[in-house]
Amino acid sequence: MLPRFEWVGFEQYExxxxxxxxxxSVENLFLFGTVYIVACLLLGxxxxxxxxxxxxxxxLLRTIYLSPHALSLVVTGLVWSWFLNPQFGLQxxxxxxxxxxxxxxxxxxxxxxxxxxTLTAVWRGTGIVMxxxxxxxxxxxxxxIKSLRVxxxxxxxxxxxxxxxxxxxMILTSLVLLAAGVINSYDLVVAxxxxxxxxxxxxxxxxxxxxxxxxGDVGVATAGAAIMLLxxxxxxxxxxxxxxxxxxxxxxxx
Amino acid sequence: xxxxxLVVGAxxxxxxxxxxxxxxxxxxEVIHIWTSEGESAAIREVVTRFxxxxxxxxxxxxxxxxxxxxxxxxxxxxxxxxxxxxxxxxRAYEDLLxxxxxxxxxxxxxxxxWRDVLPGPLVDVITNDDGKIFLIPINVHGPNWIWYxxxxxxxxxxxxxxxxxxxTFFAAVEKINDAGxxxxxxxxxxxxxxxxxxxxxxxxxxxxxxxxxWQNRDEAAIRSATTTKVFETFRxxxxxxxxGAAGRxxxxxxxxxxxxxxxxxxxxxxxxxxxxxxxxxxxxDYGCILPGDKPYFIVHADVMAVPSGRDKGRVEAQQLLxxxxxxxxxxxxxxxxxxxxxxxxxxxTSRYDACSLKGLASYSDPELVVPSVNMTMxxxxxxxxxxxxxxxxxxxxxxxxxxxxxxxxxxxGSD
Numbered sequence: 264m265l266p267r268f269e270w271v272g273f274e275q276y277e278x279x280x281x282x283x284x285x286x287x288s289v290e291n292l293f294l295f296g297t298v299y300i301v302a303c304l305l306l307g308x309x310x311x312x313x314x315x316x317x318x319x320x321x322x323l324l325r326t327i328y329l330s331p332h333a334l335s336l337v338v339t340g341l342v343w344s345w346f347l348n349p350q351f352g353l354q355x356x357x358x359x360x361x362x363x364x365x366x367x368x369x370x371x372x373x374x375x376x377x378x379x380x381t382l383t384a385v386w387r388g389t390g391i392v393m394x395x396x397x398x399x400x401x402x403x404x405x406x407x408i409k410s411l412r413v414x415x416x417x418x419x420x421x422x423x424x425x426x427x428x429x430x431x432x433m434i435l436t437s438l439v440l441l442a443a444g445v446i447n448s449y450d451l452v453v454a455x456x457x458x459x460x461x462x463x464x465x466x467x468x469x470x471x472x473x474x475x476x477x478x479g480d481v482g483v484a485t486a487g488a489a490i491m492l493l494x495x496x497x498x499x500x501x502x503x504x505x506x507x508x509x510x511x512x513x514x515x516x517x
Numbered sequence: 518x519x520x521x522x523l524v525v526g527a528x529x530x531x532x533x534x535x536x537x538x539x540x541x542x543x544x545x546e547v548i549h550i551w552t553s554e555g556e557s558a559a560i561r562e563v564v565t566r567f568x569x570x571x572x573x574x575x576x577x578x579x580x581x582x583x584x585x586x587x588x589x590x591x592x593x594x595x596x597x598x599x600x601x602x603x604x605x606x607x608r609a610y611e612d613l614l615x616x617x618x619x620x621x622x623x624x625x626x627x628x629x630x631w632r633d634v635l636p637g638p639l640v641d642v643i644t645n646d647d648g649k650i651f652l653i654p655i656n657v658h659g660p661n662w663i664w665y666x667x668x669x670x671x672x673x674x675x676x677x678x679x680x681x682x683x684x685t686f687f688a689a690v691e692k693i694n695d696a697g698x699x700x701x702x703x704x705x706x707x708x709x710x711x712x713x714x715x716x717x718x719x720x721x722x723x724x725x726x727x728x729x730x731w732q733n734r735d736e737a738a739i740r741s742a743t744t745t746k747v748f749e750t751f752r753x754x755x756x757x758x759x760x761g762a763a764g765r766x767x768x769x770x771x772x773x774x775x776x777x778x779x780x781x782x783x784x785x786x787x788x789x790x791x792x793x794x795x796x797x798x799x800x801x802d803y804g805c806i807l808p809g810d811k812p813y814f815i816v817h818a819d820v821m822a823v824p825s826g827r828d829k830g831r832v833e834a835q836q837l838l839x840x841x842x843x844x845x846x847x848x849x850x851x852x853x854x855x856x857x858x859x860x861x862x863x864x865x866t867s868r869y870d871a872c873s874l875k876g877l878a879s880y881s882d883p884e885l886v887v888p889s890v891n892m893t894m895x896x897x898x899x900x901x902x903x904x905x906x907x908x909x910x911x912x913x914x915x916x917x918x919x920x921x922x923x924x925x926x927x928x929x930g931s932d
Contacts, residue, residue, distance in 0.1 A: 284904050349760035371705075371763035373911045459705050460763045461911025462904065476587035478900040479609060 275482040276490075285487060288465040291377050295384070295466070296445040302385045303441050304434065307392025312422055314393070315400045325397070329390040336387070340454025343383040344370065373463035376456055380464055384451055388444050392437045399433035400426070442498070467491050543834035546575040547821070548592075549603035550585050551855075553768050555790020559855035563655075567841045572834065575600075582708075593618060598824035600834050606642045606654060606818030607891030607899075613824075614645050620825045620832060622839035623649035629843060634861040636880075639818060642892055652820040653839050656848075656857035659876050660785035660817045660889070661716035663806040664771070664792075669698055669780040670804075681720045681808040682750050686781075690757055693780035701757040702779035705764040707907035713754065713783045714906045715890065718747050719815060720808035724887055727813075730928065731893045739925045748909065748917045755910045774803060785817060789856025789872060800871035807879055814879035817889045818860065898931030 279285050310328060314321055331339065346352045349368040357365040369379040403426060411421055427434070449468035456464040458473075467487060475484035545567065551560045557578075564574045577599060579585050589602045598618070604610070613619050626632070631650060632640055643652035663679075670678070670689065673696035679686035690700035703713060719727050722743045729738035738744075771791040773779035782788075792803050799805065807814060821842065823835040841847060848859035853868060858876055866877060879885040890899050905927065909920050 282901075282904070283908060344764065351761075354760075368760050371758075371760055376763070457706065457764055459707065459907070459911070461707075461907045463911065472587075473583060474900070476590055477583040478896050479586070479590075479612065480897045480900065483897070 271482070275486040278483050279486045279490070282483070284462045284465055285467070285470055287462050288467045288470045291464060292445070292448075292466050295377060295381050295448060296442075298378075298381050299384050299388065299445060300438065300441045302381070303388040303392050304437060306385065306389045307437065308396050308427075308430075310389065310393040311396035311400055314397060325394065328393050331387045332390045334387065336450035337454045339383060339387050340451045343379075343386075344455050347379055370456060371460060373460045376460060376464045380448070380452055380455055383455060384444065384448060388441060391440060395433045395437050395440075396430060399430040403429055446495075543571065543830055543837045544573045544575065545600040545834040545838050546577055547601045547603075547838070548577040548579060548585060548588055548599045549821075550579055550581060551603070552578050552580055553791065554794040555854055555856060556787070558794070559790065559851045562850040562854060563842050563847050566844070566847045567838060570837060570841050572837050572841070593824055596826075598826050600831060601653070601821045601823050601838055603655075604652075604820055604822050605889075605891050606639070606652065606816075606820045607889065607896070608894070609891070609896045610652070610822060611895075613822075614651070618825055619645075619651055620823045620835055621645065621649040621651040622653060622823060622835060623651070625836045625839040625843075626650035629840060631843060631861075634863045636862060636886075638816065638886070638888060639860060642818065642888075643820065652822055653842050654860040655819045655821060655842060656852050656855060657860050657880060658785045658787060658817040658819065658857045659807065659814045659879070660712045661719055661783070661807065661813070661815045662786055662788070662872075662876075663716070663781060663783050663808050664774055664788060665781045665804045665806070666774040666777060666779070667802060667804055668777050669693060669774070672696060672777075673698065673780065675780070678804065678806070679808075680806060681810065682717050682754070687753070690781060694757070698777070699759045699773060699779035700781065701754065702765075702770050702773045702782040703754070703758055703762055704767050704770040704782075705762050706766065707903050709767055709770070709784070710910045711903045711906045712785060714747075714751050714910070715815060716783050716808060717750050717754070719813045719887060721747050721750060723809065723811070724813055724885065727887045731890055732888070734928050734931075736925060736929075739928060740921060744921055744924070745917055748920050751906075751910065752913070752917075786856045786858075786872065786876060789870075790854060793854070793856065798870065799873070805872040805875060807875060811885060812875065812879045814876065814886050815889050816880070816886055816892075819857070894928075894931045898927050901927045901930075 314324055318324065334342075347367070347370045349355065349371060354365060354367040357367070369375040369382075408421060408425075411425065412418075416425075446468070448466055449472070452458060452464055452466050452469055458465045458469050468491070471484050471487040471491070474480040474487065478484075549560060551557055564576070567574050577588070579588050585603065589599065592598050593613070610619060627650075635643075635654065639654055639657070640650075643650050643654055645651045665678070670693070673689075673693040675689045675692050677685055677689070679689055693700035703709065718730075722730075726738055726741075726743055729735040730744075767784050767788065768791055770779075770782050771784060771788040772795075774782060775792060775795045775797060786805075789799065789805075792799070797803055806812075821838070823838075825831075842851075843861070845859075845861060845864045848861050849864045849868065852859045852873075856873075858869075858873060858880055862881065866874070869877060890902060894902065902924070905920060905923050909915050
């Protein structure tokens, strides 16, 4: 339960990587992380573009889209676990409407449960991306867009090819926020599925927590934590380096 | 200004309440997870007696086993351990004992003659390498019970009540399913799946098989046809899960029997506390089965461990707690409410209900009792076992051969 300092080489890492639970955790993190980030960016951007069309009730819509972000992850997880519960959630509701064969039981299906986690996370994360993107869109030079329109460039090309590069800082900020959300997924998983059914929605943080505290297996738990730190460095390192180089270049150019 | 006055007043009030309490008696901060209705009624029986004996009880209830481990671990590592904390009788204390982080309660245990009133195997579990008793055995649970709702069985027309996981059992489950209720309610937490698996294992294999696997670590027993049969039966049970099973907690699961939504489930006898709290009676409203060709019983003991620390009065409070919690009177009152058996064998059993008496008969018979996996395996190995069980239960692609290989590795890998 408490650390003992004996040198065992890579024994704990061997145990860690032999564990199917750890393998599933890592796969889930990648699957969840990729789908979550891509879906949030795309949906957030699309929503921002739609709202930017000078729609009526923009303030109200903005508030509605952003409101999920104000909820804590635990509350989000709990509410969605009720909503997705096949016995009294969405499935039961639609069945009561008369569609007897309607099936929507992702939470009890080990193959789909991780997507239920992703869905919940996307629901919560899209709003903040939308706000950031919207702020970016408002900063785009209206004169430039107008001149492009005069030149006969269709609207969809403007939104897919011209504006995204201008929004790079917003996209980067969103990326950082969303990446933090991936790490935070621990709360959501605990509230929504507790890592189940079986081990189908395990994530590394859950693995580490349970081995450290519930099983007192400090060795394997800290090995897992070390791998988490390493992968963070691998992901964040190049990004930090790239920004440094970029700012140096800018200085040099001035 | 008014708000400030209120705040100051509130603090003064709290101070006035606390100060005299701190000044008198032995102060015990106890971390436990007894929070369900039956459980909290049970622990209150100990609290009242502890306070009547002049102690001051600081209740630190947390929710769930992992939170318990986390809280206790952090407090011990930070040098601020609680006076006592709840745990399971087993091998989880070896590290703490080796580091000298646990006190013992041997003085009280000897003075009160625990060794004369506790069964031998339990005494072994609570005794450290120096021969001193260091755990307070609050109760003994059997985690391998099958429970059923008499009402539901009757409604579904089940006349023959099964005694083990055989065709009679599955026929009854299917009959209830056909009647539009849930035949077999299983929860979605891995520890529930593990208790179910262990119940099947002991029922189909019997005591010798169980001990050969977990205690003697006999590879021939692990790779025997019995193990295959156990895994087959366990997989078959997984097909009876209803849609709402994912993530369902054990009190919710038991509640399905109480409300007549489900026929059978498998859970430790702490489930009885829920039946009792709902006003149901053993063998009247609900039935209990210790499955197997004989009524085998896995000993699963709730204990309190007493960490060491430098603060004044700690040892005195721990000894008082040991004395109070182990008195015949609190043992019986606590366990009547919790649904478990008193660890002491000399208590007045006249108030036990029909299920407790069944349990007691098995608990008192050395031929029927086996130690829990936590008592024979290291915590890490027991954890790997739970992983294997939950993976196998939820993933049909894991073959029985693979599962048996993994079981053999787990058993061989435990110290």
